[in-house]
Amino acid sequence: MTSLEPVIKTEKLTKRFGDFIATNEITFEVYKGEIFGFLGANGAGKTTAMRMLCGLSRPTSGKATVAGFDVYRQTEQIKRHIGYMSQKFSLYEDLTVLENIRFFGGIYGLNNQQLRVKSDGLIERLGLQSEAKKLVGDLPLGWKQKLAFSVSILHEPDIVFLDEPTGGVDPVTRRQFWAMIYEAASRGITLFVTTHYMDEAEYCHRISIMVDGRIEALGTPAGLKTKLKEPSMDGVFYQLARGAKRGDS
Amino acid sequence: MVTLSKITKTYSKGTVTAVTDVSFSVKAGELFGLIGPDGAGKSSIFRILTTLLLPDSGKATVAGHDVITGYRQIRSQVGYMPGRFSLYPDLTVEENIQFFATVFNSSITENYHLIEDIYVQLEPFKKRRAGKLSGGMKQKLALCCALIHKPTVLFLNEPTTGVDPVSRKEFWEMLRRLKTQGITVLVSTPYMDEAALCDRIALIQHGNLLAIDSPDGIVNAYPGTLYAVKADDMPRVMQVLAAHEPRFTSYIFGEYIHVDTYNGNTPDLPGELKDLLTKSGFNDIEVKPITPTIEDCFIKMLTT
Amino acid sequence: MNQFAIFIKKEFFHVLRDRRTLLILVGMPIAQILIFGFALTNEVKNARIVVVDHAKDNASRSIINRIAASNYFEIQADVMDRDGMETAFRAGDIKLALVFPPSFEDNLAHQNHAQLQVIADASDPNSATTLTNYVSSIIRDYQTELNEQAALPYQIAPQIRMLYNPLLKGAPNFVPGVMALVLMLVSVMMTAISIVREKETGTMEVLLVSPFKPAWVILSKAVPYLLLSLINVLSIVLMSVFVLQVPVKGSWLLLFAESTLFIITCLTLGIFISIKTKTQQVAMLVSLMGMLLPTVMFSGFMFPIANMPVFLQWISNIVPAKWFYIIVKSIMIKGVGIEGIWKETVILCGITLLLFIVSLKSFKIRLQ
Numbered sequence: 007m008t009s010l011e012p013v014i015k016t017e018k019l020t021k022r023f024g025d026f027i028a029t030n031e032i033t034f035e036v037y038k039g040e041i042f043g044f045l046g047a048n049g050a051g052k053t054t055a056m057r058m059l060c061g062l063s064r065p066t067s068g069k070a071t072v073a074g075f076d077v078y079r080q081t082e083q084i085k086r087h088i089g090y091m092s093q094k095f096s097l098y099e100d101l102t103v104l105e106n107i108r109f110f111g112g113i114y115g116l117n118n119q120q121l122r123v124k125s126d127g128l129i130e131r132l133g134l135q136s137e138a139k140k141l142v143g144d145l146p147l148g149w150k151q152k153l154a155f156s157v158s159i160l161h162e163p164d165i166v167f168l169d170e171p172t173g174g175v176d177p178v179t180r181r182q183f184w185a186m187i188y189e190a191a192s193r194g195i196t197l198f199v200t201t202h203y204m205d206e207a208e209y210c211h212r213i214s215i216m217v218d219g220r221i222e223a224l225g226t227p228a229g230l231k232t233k234l235k236e237p238s239m240d241g242v243f244y245q246l247a248r249g250a251k252r253g254d255s
Numbered sequence: 256m257v258t259l260s261k262i263t264k265t266y267s268k269g270t271v272t273a274v275t276d277v278s279f280s281v282k283a284g285e286l287f288g289l290i291g292p293d294g295a296g297k298s299s300i301f302r303i304l305t306t307l308l309l310p311d312s313g314k315a316t317v318a319g320h321d322v323i324t325g326y327r328q329i330r331s332q333v334g335y336m337p338g339r340f341s342l343y344p345d346l347t348v349e350e351n352i353q354f355f356a357t358v359f360n361s362s363i364t365e366n367y368h369l370i371e372d373i374y375v376q377l378e379p380f381k382k383r384r385a386g387k388l389s390g391g392m393k394q395k396l397a398l399c400c401a402l403i404h405k406p407t408v409l410f411l412n413e414p415t416t417g418v419d420p421v422s423r424k425e426f427w428e429m430l431r432r433l434k435t436q437g438i439t440v441l442v443s444t445p446y447m448d449e450a451a452l453c454d455r456i457a458l459i460q461h462g463n464l465l466a467i468d469s470p471d472g473i474v475n476a477y478p479g480t481l482y483a484v485k486a487d488d489m490p491r492v493m494q495v496l497a498a499h500e501p502r503f504t505s506y507i508f509g510e511y512i513h514v515d516t517y518n519g520n521t522p523d524l525p526g527e528l529k530d531l532l533t534k535s536g537f538n539d540i541e542v543k544p545i546t547p548t549i550e551d552c553f554i555k556m557l558t559t
Numbered sequence: 560m561n562q563f564a565i566f567i568k569k570e571f572f573h574v575l576r577d578r579r580t581l582l583i584l585v586g587m588p589i590a591q592i593l594i595f596g597f598a599l600t601n602e603v604k605n606a607r608i609v610v611v612d613h614a615k616d617n618a619s620r621s622i623i624n625r626i627a628a629s630n631y632f633e634i635q636a637d638v639m640d641r642d643g644m645e646t647a648f649r650a651g652d653i654k655l656a657l658v659f660p661p662s663f664e665d666n667l668a669h670q671n672h673a674q675l676q677v678i679a680d681a682s683d684p685n686s687a688t689t690l691t692n693y694v695s696s697i698i699r700d701y702q703t704e705l706n707e708q709a710a711l712p713y714q715i716a717p718q719i720r721m722l723y724n725p726l727l728k729g730a731p732n733f734v735p736g737v738m739a740l741v742l743m744l745v746s747v748m749m750t751a752i753s754i755v756r757e758k759e760t761g762t763m764e765v766l767l768v769s770p771f772k773p774a775w776v777i778l779s780k781a782v783p784y785l786l787l788s789l790i791n792v793l794s795i796v797l798m799s800v801f802v803l804q805v806p807v808k809g810s811w812l813l814l815f816a817e818s819t820l821f822i823i824t825c826l827t828l829g830i831f832i833s834i835k836t837k838t839q840q841v842a843m844l845v846s847l848m849g850m851l852l853p854t855v856m857f858s859g860f861m862f863p864i865a866n867m868p869v870f871l872q873w874i875s876n877i878v879p880a881k882w883f884y885i886i887v888k889s890i891m892i893k894g895v896g897i898e899g900i901w902k903e904t905v906i907l908c909g910i911t912l913l914l915f916i917v918s919l920k921s922f923k924i925r926l927q
Contacts, residue, residue: 047419049389093417100576101569112565147293174416174445176292176460177554181506188490202419205509227510238509240420247421305768307926326924331770341761358771400765 011038013165013196014059019068021054028054030219031068036212038164041187041197043207046216047247052200053169055216059198060167061085073164086115089158092169096154099143103134106142107157114161128156148179155186165196172203184209207239215246222246256408256439257281257304262313264299264462273299274462276313281441281455286434288453289443290549296462297443298338301412304441305335318407331359334401334409338416340393342400344386348377351385352399359404369436370399373429391422398429402438409433411442415449427452447550458553465556470549477547477555482525483511486537495535503528504558513551518559579841587848594856597868603689604866605633608655609644614663618673622701626657631693648680648722649895651885655679655690667705672714681721682892683732686863691719723808723892730803735887736860738795739880742818743825743854745788748846750829753780755842758833764926773924777833781826785819792818799891808894817890817900820907821883827914828879834921854880882907 014036021029029051036042046052057063059072061081070077073087097106107128111121129138132152142150151171159166168187172180184206187197199210207213208227215223215230223230223246227239236242257280264274274296281287289297302308304317306326315322317329342351352370356363367374373395380388385396394414401409411430415423427449430440442453450456451470458465458473466473484505486492492512496505502517503524516524525542532540547555574581610626612619626632635653647653658676660666666673677694679687698715705713724731754777757763766776792815799805807814828850836842855861857875864875875881882903889895897904 047421048391048417098569098573101572105569105572109565109569113562115562170417174293174413176295176445176557177447177550178506178557179292184507192490202417202423204420208509209507243420244424247419302926307764307767309925309927327770330768333768335765335768337761337764339761341765343762344760355765355769358766358769360770 012036013038013074014042014070014072014198016059016070017068019055019058019070020066021051021058021063022066027219029058029065032216032219032221034214034221034224036165036196036198038196039191039194040212041191041199041210043210043213044198044200044216045207045213045243046200050216050247051219052216056167056169056198056200060088060090087164089161089163089166090169091154091158091166091171093171093173094169097142097150097157100141102141103129103138103145103153106153107160110157111160114163116161124160128153128160132156148175148182151175152179152183152186155183159190159195162193163195165198166190168197168199170200170202172201172206180206204239204243207243213239215243217246217249256283256285257287257315257317257441259300259304259315260313262300262303262315263311264296264303264308265311272462274303274310277459277462277464278313279457279464279467281439283439284434284437285454286430286440286452287442288450288456289441289459290445290447290450290456290553291443291459292445294461295459297459298412299462300459301335301337301410301441301443305333305410306330332407334404334406336397336401336409336411336414338412340385340397342385342393342397345384347382347384348388348396349381351396352403355400356403361404363403366403366405369402369405369433372432373399373402391418391426394418394422394426395429398426402433405436406438409438409440411440413443413445415444415446423449447548447553450549456549458549458556460553460557466552473549473552474547477552479516479519480524480544481547481551482514482528483508483541483543483545484514484528484532485511485539485541486532487539488537491535492532492537495531499531504555506554508551511545513545515555580844583844583848587852591852594871602866603686603693603863604630606631606654606686606690606865607635607652608632608657608690609635609639609647609653611639611644611656611658613661614659614665616664618664618667619659619675622659622675622698623657625697625701626694629693629697631690644678646899648678649889649893649899651680651889651893653680654686655694657694667713667715671711672716674716674718677717677719679719679721681724681727681731682888683860683863684721684724684727684729685732687721687724688727691717691721695719728803728805730799730805731888731892732860734795734799734803734805735884735891736858738792738818738887739821739858739860739883740851740854741791741795742788742822742883743850743880745791746784746822746825747829747832747850748843750781750784750826751832751836751842751846752839753784754830754833755836755839758837759839767924767926773922774919777830777922781830784826784829785822788822788825789815789819792822796891805891807891809890809896813897814887814890817883817886817904817907820904820911821879821886824879824883824907824911824914827911827918831914831918831921834918834923853878857881858884860884877910879907879910882910 012035017033018031019029020027020031032055044052054063058065058077059070061077061084065077072084075083077084101109104125107125108121111124116124129135137145155171172183191197210227212226214221230242231237234242234245236245260278262274262277265272277300289300291297299308303310303322304315306322306329309323318332320328322329346354352363377392377395377399380392385393388396398414415426430442431452433440453470455469456473457467468476484492489512493505493507496503496512496514501520504515504517505512514524514528521527528542529540610623612623627634644656656678660674663673663675677691679691681687695717698717702713702715721727767773796807796814800807832842832845836845857878858880864872886900886903889900
């Protein structure tokens with residue numbers, strides 16, 4: 007399922023805003039087919055890091071490649087090989103389910119034939135046949151999130167970035183969502199997930215925890231718990247994040 | 256202190272039902288949690304209780320006043336934090352607190368003791384514009400502004416949404432300390448783990464009340480026994496369990512998979528599980544009974 | 560290219576599904592073309608004039624008849640003394656006056672040369688020029704006719720006098736117009752947006768759940784804009800006096816008092832809009848399209864109201880800017896005091912009161 011081929015590779019990746027160092031020399035690798043949990047408190051530098059990896063923000067120093075492309079010089083190719091979904095925005099509320107799928111599919115470069123096949127498959131898998139012509143804004147949150155995720159991987163990208171994808175969703179839907187994540191991983195898609203649910207940290211193959219702009223922990227959930235002598239991921243996170251100076255300011 | 260009796264609320268001329276026949280009450284000085292996912296009806300209930308919306312039917316009272324006829328009295332003695340950040344981003348921390356204190360005919364000095372331990376964390380940033388604070392700090396500021404006039408009842412609508420676990424924990428510790436001041440607190444949250452920190456909770460989904468009791472009471476009411484299962488290759492364990500006949504209820508939960516009988520159709524669940532897993536070739540098999548969490552109870556209620 | 564097409568398709572969906580904005584974007588131009596096409600014209604018709612005939616002879620009556628017969632003029636009164644005429648001009652009741660000297664025909668007969676006075680209200684220089692031109696051409700026609708039957712040529716020379724604005728400068732006309740526009744813009748739009756912003760960001764929700772009366776919230780929004788607008792008035796008047804050389808002939812105090820009244824009218828209008836709209840975007844659209852454009856069209860400073868179809872003239876009566884424009888012009892350009900503009904002032908007060916009462920009644924103390 008996971009191989010040793012890194013799809014994300016960073017080396018001392020740094021982003022400064024004037025005097026403020028948002029992301030401070032982070033170094034890590036993410037392998038193909040991995041579910042990688044990217045955790046950290048608010049203000050720890052997660053969003054900045056993700057932006058650089060998505061090709062949305064130019065790093066100040068350091069190196070990084072995503073899907074084999076350089077984050078400084080090849081941002082366009084990066085964008086073509088990744089998918090993205092965040093809690094704040096994923097789909098257009100005033101377009102229907104079908105229209106959203108067709109739009110994003112078109113953006114990702116799928117031709118009409120591919121689009122039709124994928125769109126039918128997607129709708130069937132999610133059981134949205136009777137909802138296909140409804141405006142996305144009228145769907146309940148759980149459906150929206152699942153649909154958004156499916157749309158983000160329409161083009162079978164190498165990596166998908168998921169920014170707090172399950173916020174506010176009920177526990178049953180949350181697990182259905184993670185089943186979809188597992189299914190995508192088994193197809194070779196790498197998933198880069200940020201979340202505030204500590205039990206979801208357990209579902210990841212490996213996780214990293216950012217504190218004050220640096221990566222303070224990197225490893226498997228089991229490994230980190232053993233190393234820090236904590237029975238749960240909650241405890242691991244608390245131990246590391248509690249000492250943050252920048253955490254809340 | 257707060258009572259609801261058969262409250263129903265619909266939107267868009269009755270096509271969207273937000274709340275159906277909800278009744279419960281909150282005692283004075285209680286820390287009461289309204290637990291449920293987005294779209295469950297929490298915001299609607301809060302807005303009805305803070306007199307911002309009229310219910311379609313039913314009655315509700317806050318501090319003895321009816322929410323429809325006594326809205327003026329209610330509005331002058333409750334504190335309210337609506338879902339997203341609803342303070343003035345271009346005013347400083349100080350200016351925001353000052354404003355809300357004055358609006359309630361109070362002053363910062365009068366009730367400083369109430370917000371003291373929250374404000375000490377904000378104080379280094381008191382001259383910073385509220386819009387430039389981090390998410391956790393914004394929540395603390397909003398809490399100060401809601402407390403500064405010593406309300407009798409505090410309504411906090413999803414105060415910890417989007418905030419990291421450490422800040423959430425701190426926030427709830429602050430809420431528990433408010434109890435000593437005699438303030439009744441109603442909090443809504445989608446995070447099940449926060450439910451355990453309340454005196455009593457109401458579980459709500461799709462506008463319906465699923466259960467209302469103390470956290471312990473809800474856990475104790477869990478029918479039967481819940482088991483936690485672990486082995487090597489967890490994804491395959493999920494598949495095996497899901498494919499088994501007769502059905503199990505199984506779902507991932509952190510590093511374990513929680514398994515329960517489906518409508519009581521398996522008399523010896525642990526035995527059957529161990530058997531199944533051994534036969535399927537797993538190693539390091541662990542099957543143990545566990546005390547359900549609120550989340551387990553919620554899932555149970557949703558799936559039966 | 561395909562991808563571009565997809566974006567276009569999506570944008571069409573967004574636009575077509577926003578019904579309210581669509582209505583304004585599509586409906587407005589249609590309304591405007593119709594109005595501009597049929598109603599607004601720079602031509603002057605049915606201008607109210609006064610004729611003072613000291614001669615009362617055939618020649619004068621011939622000319623008067625021709626003038627009465629033409630579409631351009633509507634004779635208000637045949638006889639009026641000097642004072643009456645001045646009052647009428649100051650009040651804006653008449654745009655032009657013709658005065659025939661007692662020996663009009665006599666002079667023509669014996670000297671082949673006669674004069675008559677043409678006095679025009681040049682506070683609107685365009686109209687004044689147009690009207691005096693009409694009068695001159697009617698007189699010339701009469702003169703030509705006379706000459707057909709005469710041995711020696713007759714000459715009738717109109718003595719044209721432009722009141723209030725002898726140099727026919729454009730500024731006296733557009734300064735009051737600009738003042739009305741600017742005040743409307745600041746007071747209506749900014750107030751509306753400011754209040755709706757509180758609704759949009761959610762702070763209104765928090766404010767409602769407090770002992771603070773909602774009316775105070777709204778009034779407190781109006782105060783900064785009131786002061787800002789007064790400063791605007793001051794700067795416009797100062798620039799008019801010192802830079803454009805258009806002095807304030809009347810009382811400065813009265814000018815500011817009336818401006819304050821108009822500002823309050825606009826603020827009330829802004830508050831009314833904010834109560835009825837939900838988003839800042841719609842508030843801005845309604846303010847711009849719904850308020851500013853009618854102000855330009857119906858205030859009278861660009862297009863004479865008297866020339867519009869009666870239906871539109873009625874509409875112009877409810878546009879507050881129309882009354883303010885008259886008031887400012889009267890004070891600044893004609894030097895009129897309160898006795899000349901009390902009617903317009905009362906009307907403005909009435910409009911303000913009406914808007915205020917309606918706003919108070921529509922104000923929602925709850926969210927839905």
